[in-house]
Amino acid sequence: MQSVLEKNAEQKNEAIIELSKVSTRFGSHVVHDEIDLDVRRAEIFALIGGSGSGKSTLLREMILLHRPDAGSIKVLGNDLGNLRDDEALALRQRWGVMFQHGGLFGSLTVKENIGLPLREHTGLSDTLIDEIAAWKLDMAGLPSEVGAQYPSELSGGMMKRASLARALALDPELLFLDEPTAGLDPVSADGVDQLVLTLRELFGLTIVMITHDLDLLWQVADRVAVLAKGKVQGVGSMSELSKIDNPDIRQFFDGPRGRTAQEQAKEQPQKTPAAEAQPGKPIARPSSKPK
Numbered sequence: 194m195q196s197v198l199e200k201n202a203e204q205k206n207e208a209i210i211e212l213s214k215v216s217t218r219f220g221s222h223v224v225h226d227e228i229d230l231d232v233r234r235a236e237i238f239a240l241i242g243g244s245g246s247g248k249s250t251l252l253r254e255m256i257l258l259h260r261p262d263a264g265s266i267k268v269l270g271n272d273l274g275n276l277r278d279d280e281a282l283a284l285r286q287r288w289g290v291m292f293q294h295g296g297l298f299g300s301l302t303v304k305e306n307i308g309l310p311l312r313e314h315t316g317l318s319d320t321l322i323d324e325i326a327a328w329k330l331d332m333a334g335l336p337s338e339v340g341a342q343y344p345s346e347l348s349g350g351m352m353k354r355a356s357l358a359r360a361l362a363l364d365p366e367l368l369f370l371d372e373p374t375a376g377l378d379p380v381s382a383d384g385v386d387q388l389v390l391t392l393r394e395l396f397g398l399t400i401v402m403i404t405h406d407l408d409l410l411w412q413v414a415d416r417v418a419v420l421a422k423g424k425v426q427g428v429g430s431m432s433e434l435s436k437i438d439n440p441d442i443r444q445f446f447d448g449p450r451g452r453t454a455q456e457q458a459k460e461q462p463q464k465t466p467a468a469e470a471q472p473g474k475p476i477a478r479p480s481s482k483p484k
Contacts, residue, residue, distance in 0.1 A: 289360030304340030350381030
């Protein structure tokens with residue numbers, strides 16, 4: 194009989210996303226050439242690489258917005274290449290996506306934007322949906338009055354947080370973040386860094402992000418995959434990658450910004466490792482999940 198400790202160990206190492214021999218082409222241009230990757234439960238996993246390295250395309254393939262030319266992608270145990278429409282819809286409700294530029298509907302208030310997935314995919318009452326939207330807004334670090342504002346009235350940092358609140362609307366198991374700190378001032382970016390860690394530590398979320406923010410990579414990511422020339426050039430913590438002599442990897446460490454981020458990381462307290470991150474004590478809050 195399997196012990197509780199053995200079961201917990203298995204869950205910590207469980208692959209939430211599995212990519213096997215994924216290849217993608219646009220005409221004669223090869224974007225991905227037989228890529229293998231895995232993302233583990235409760236892990237903060239980052240994809241980095243230069244422009245044209247295929248980061249965004251890979252993210253789009255993980256969230257069913259683009260189909261690779263070859264290979265397989267499994268998310269939450271589901272093979273994305275063999276899903277019926279109803280299965281794809283159910284799977285999409287188990288993850289949340291924060292798009293780089295927010296992706297909020299300009300004609301809706303922030304509260305209406307957050308509540309939209311709940312209105313589309315649940316039978317909850319308007320009153321309960323508004324309560325959940327207010328909770329998600331607070332979870333994302335925004336004051337309640339922001340709910341009545343329109344996206345055009347928000348600053349860049351507020352837009353990012355509002356988009357994150359919508360991504361959390363359906364209580365996802367998996368969260369995708371596309372450039373979560375791009376265009377933000379240092380103070381706002383630091384706030385997003387801490388928010389990402391808090392979400393993982395409180396709710397055990399598995400988080401996949403694309404970012405060029407070296408501070409975010411050092412402070413938040415458990416593992417990082419470097420994409421270049423259609424291949425994965427290396428996977429590991431930033432500390433592990435910093436020891437690899439590969440020019441496609443070295444570019445993230447050898448410049449002034451890379452060295453500064455690395456020095457600052459040494460001065461910060463250590464984050465909770467993915468292997469130890471488990472959902473914290475449940476917080477009393479309205480939920481989109483059926484009872």
